[in-house]
Amino acid sequence: MKIHIKHGRVIDPMNARDEIADVFVAAGKIVGNGHSPADFHANRTLDASGLIVCPGLIDLSVRLREPGFEYKATLESEMLAAAAGGITSLACPPDTDPPLDEPGLVEMLKFRAKNLPGPRVYPIGALTQKLDGKMLTEMAELTEAGCRAFTQADAPLADTQVLLNAMKYAATFGFSLWLRPQDVFLSRGGVAHDGAVASRLGLPGIPALAETVALATILQLARETGARIHIARLSTRDGIAMVRAAKAQGLSITCDVASTHVHLSEIDLIGFDSHLHLVPPLRSLRDRDAIREALRDGSIDALCSDHTPVDEDEKQVPFGESAPGASGVELLLPLTLKWAREMGVPLIQAIDLISWKPAQILGVPGGNLSIGSCADICIFDESTEWIVTSKTLASQGDNTPFLNHPMQGRVRYTLIDGHIDFESPH
């Protein structure tokens, strides 16, 4: 299908482009930028006047809930939701049931996803069998089956010997480890950031130390082994400082934060709304502000949604009993735009955080609009105002702290592999 995208503001961070231009798509690839290729007869013309045309978004953490948690959400529903959010590639964590610790499960997931409309799905494989933190998985086999990296997701890995071995083994092959820094003992029993708000509310706390202590271990081991490490979901000021320092020392690490943590803090927990129950927990205003600044200065490499659909039954209980997590694949874009507006950051830099940078971290094609690149494109209206409700969200998870909040910025078209996989009813 030949598609002509007309008069959009093309923002392509990798190529440092921000200009009004046309884009031409054919056979799943970008075949022209600005000038129409010879003999190009569009089957479809999209009028992108007043809209932004950027690389399809790449979300580093989207839980699709299959296999095993179909009552919370399904592959179909979540992939459509992702497409509605402008996402053209996503990485999904292995904490499914059963966990993605065997090549067969990974192949099945990829096969299912391939035949459904929606983004390219890149599974992140389990680092240990059953995610139990004891025995390594067949990382090489899993990579062959399609895993781009390995992680424990939120499952603990307290045995430092196992972690060291995992890193050495991964380093043997050049595999990447995505690690959430959370010390299992210091976070035991906690549901909120250990600070003045949790103390006031009587909620068991998870101190910032839980992140920094674990991070110190990870960084030390990474230095020793030379493993490629990506730190998933930073939440503390001190943690950011540690990563910044490690990078300055030449350590090959990257890191991300969840879009919720760019805007919310422990203060939002007043009222005990379980939609604010997240992992890592929402921390102090100082931590939040450090995150916002670190995204601007590049210390944090990417933003992701950490999309986690949770059945409403598991949220309609007292805070401490609720299942943690927020749905948010459709909010990644507007929340990123909101941050950029509030911080005075240029759009091109903001879009970089959710397209080109994540593409590099994940090591996949896309994230750019170069000629010859796959036609994974997001076309959005940065000024559309809308309210987040269960009706306006396509995901089966309504569990978002932003329910009933106004958002600015909405996707109009999402092209994946040159097909229009999402088109907003307009």
Place this chain on the structure above:
Amino acid sequence: MHASLPDANTLIAQLANAIAPSLAPDTFIVGIHTGGVWVAERLHALLKCAMPLGTLDISFYRDDFSRIGLHPQVKPSTLPFDLEGRDILLVDDVLHSGRTVRAAMNELFDYGRPASIRLAVLVDRGGHELPIRPDFVGLTLAVPKHQNINLSRLDDGHLTLSLA
């Protein structure tokens, strides 16, 4: 509109004269807060009553609780005697619907079982909604629904009646 109201103290004196002949010496005088207590105090003195004076706050016995809630200033009821088998003279300033007196009687019965209760009011303004009639009354005056007759106490302790 009515001509000026009689002097409250004169009325109380008249009330005392009416009560005196039939008042048994061991009768307890009980006033209903707030105006009823002022009248009861005067009567208690004029009648040279030997028994201690009782006071009742009927806030917890009102029948309009669900509508208007709890009164912000609940004063304690003081009944410094055992009223089991005794004669009570219940005193209020203004008798209107009769609901205050009903509440007062309910409360008295929660303290014990008196032998008798007689009612003395300074003013009966009509508009009875319950079968409650005073045994002794200082002034009977039909007051229209939209108006109120009030007993107030000035700083020097002087009691006066007014129409509003």
Place this chain on the structure above:
Amino acid sequence: MNLQLTPDGRLRHLLTLDGLPRAILTQILDTAESFMDVGEREVKKVPLLRGKSIFNLFFEPSTRTRTTFEIAAKRLSADVVNLNIATSSQTKGEAILDTVDNLAAMHADMFIVRHSQSGAAHFIARHVAPHISVVNAGDGRHAHPTQGLLDMFTIRRFKGDFHNLTVAIVGDVLHSRVARSQIHALTTLGVPEVRVIGPKTLLPTGVEQMGVKVFHDMEAGLHGCDVVIMLRLQNERMKGALLPSAQEYFKFFGLTAEKLALARPDAIVMHPGPMNRGVEIDSEVADGPQSVILPQVTYGIAVRMAVMALLAGN
């Protein structure tokens, strides 16, 4: 907290003392004063809440607190139903909101809720219909507002005024919903100096931001106090590696006559109960002339009557 108040500022639920205006706290204390007399009479009842149904929803068992609420409700002539969800087959059974909805359908007017999770009473209050009031009888570590109120009632009875007092709360503040409620009440009522005394492992992070002065040295902390409130120490604290032993705790943070002497000579000693004699408090002090621990219990009924009467009338 908006959830607790009607749009015109009257009490709709009692969930926490945090954020309640001083006028409302005072109103409750004044109303409780009037209810004290009811307990002295032969007929210890007033017909105020006749026809109303009060449901005790105790997800966490407690005989003492539940009994006090029951007595208070009955003295207001309300009908009381006790539900010990903790003892029925409730492990992963009926969801809380389903239980609440079923009871509301049986014409409940008020829920008295005790739960092991902080925020449980808020959670239920957000869900119930407008005519139903929720009273928090203790939720996790968060709040125990009626206990806080009866403690204030006690202080007012014995000390008259709040404006000149130094009050110390001693012990496991970290796990104590009573302590949190007391701190909010004391600061709202204008107590100029509220102190918390305990080892670092038993004091919450950032507790100063609740308006208290922190002491780790009990002798320094008791100096000049008018009121000493002792908190119960649970055995679990030793198992949770927060403290080594009850003996060492008692030596440094237990209240003995010698330590009490460091407070003002007319200082009163309080304890929300039940007491661990010899762990946080010496029997000599608990039974001594400065202890007001027994009167605290009787005030509990009057305070709870006041709370229920005010809520039902609003």
